[in-house]
Amino acid sequence: MNNLFDLSGKTALITGSTSGMGKAIAYAMGLHGAKIVVSSNDMAGVIETVEEFRAEKIEAIGVECDMNSKADIDTLYQQAIGTFGKIDILVNCVGVAPTGSFFDINQENFEKTMGLNLQAAIYLTKLVISTMQEQNDGSIIYLASIAGVRGNKYLGLYGVSKAGLIELARNLAVEFGPDNIRVNTISPGMINTPFSESLMKNEEFMKKRLSQTPLRRVGEVEEIAGVAVMLASKAGGFITGQNIIVDGGTTISDGN
Numbered sequence: 143m144n145n146l147f148d149l150s151g152k153t154a155l156i157t158g159s160t161s162g163m164g165k166a167i168a169y170a171m172g173l174h175g176a177k178i179v180v181s182s183n184d185m186a187g188v189i190e191t192v193e194e195f196r197a198e199k200i201e202a203i204g205v206e207c208d209m210n211s212k213a214d215i216d217t218l219y220q221q222a223i224g225t226f227g228k229i230d231i232l233v234n235c236v237g238v239a240p241t242g243s244f245f246d247i248n249q250e251n252f253e254k255t256m257g258l259n260l261q262a263a264i265y266l267t268k269l270v271i272s273t274m275q276e277q278n279d280g281s282i283i284y285l286a287s288i289a290g291v292r293g294n295k296y297l298g299l300y301g302v303s304k305a306g307l308i309e310l311a312r313n314l315a316v317e318f319g320p321d322n323i324r325v326n327t328i329s330p331g332m333i334n335t336p337f338s339e340s341l342m343k344n345e346e347f348m349k350k351r352l353s354q355t356p357l358r359r360v361g362e363v364e365e366i367a368g369v370a371v372m373l374a375s376k377a378g379g380f381i382t383g384q385n386i387i388v389d390g391g392t393t394i395s396d397g398n
Contacts, residue, residue: 331389
């Protein structure tokens with residue numbers, strides 16, 4: 143029972159891992175023994191994050207990667223395999239969140255949102271899942287959103303892309319379960335990150351949001367990281383195809 147959350151001997155590739163929830167997940171997995179592949183399109187952030195992790199005795203490498211580029215994704219995969227020889231855990235944390243109504247959707251923002259939020263995840267997963275099949279073991283985690291499970295008149299396109307990730311996880315869980323590969327999503331609510339900073343400064347919005355959240359607060363990145371560690375470890379060994387909502391109760395509340 144003492145090693146339920148131990149990730150020693152595992153290699154974890156986390157995209158979007160130089161800030162916010164992605165960085166917290168990478169750090170937590172490293173503290174639990176995993177070797178970490180840090181990745182983002184911010185090379186300075188990659189270098190800084192790897193240095194921080196190594197200072198904490200976490201074995202890590204960093205790879206600059208624009209997830210809009212298949213060539214960059216290929217390089218990310220190759221460097222991870224070339225350095226550590228395998229990938230046991232894949233966590234996709236990259237995403238873009240356009241705002242606006244239904245009539246604001248156009249070809250440009252549709253392709254950008256679906257390309258980064260969904261197609262890039264599919265492309266990287268295709269590379270990694272082949273390795274996991276050879277190992278007969280693996281855990282894939284997509285960072286989705288509660289916008290993917292309920293209606294929203296301002297984040298509709300973003301919500302559609304995240305709903306796609308949730309269904310993708312279910313489909314992959316069914317197809318690759320016999321290979322001992324587990325695939326799940328985490329859907330955060332309001333989390334204290336730079337991504338949510340503008341909303342958190344809006345007093346009117348926050349008053350309404352917190353009144354609809356039973357825990358009456360926003361979440362912290364460590365609370366998302368804890369769920370990710372659980373899903374990647376023995377503790378989550380019988381969980382697959384699930385969407386774990388981490389929102390302080392927002393989606394189950396009647397607002398009272």
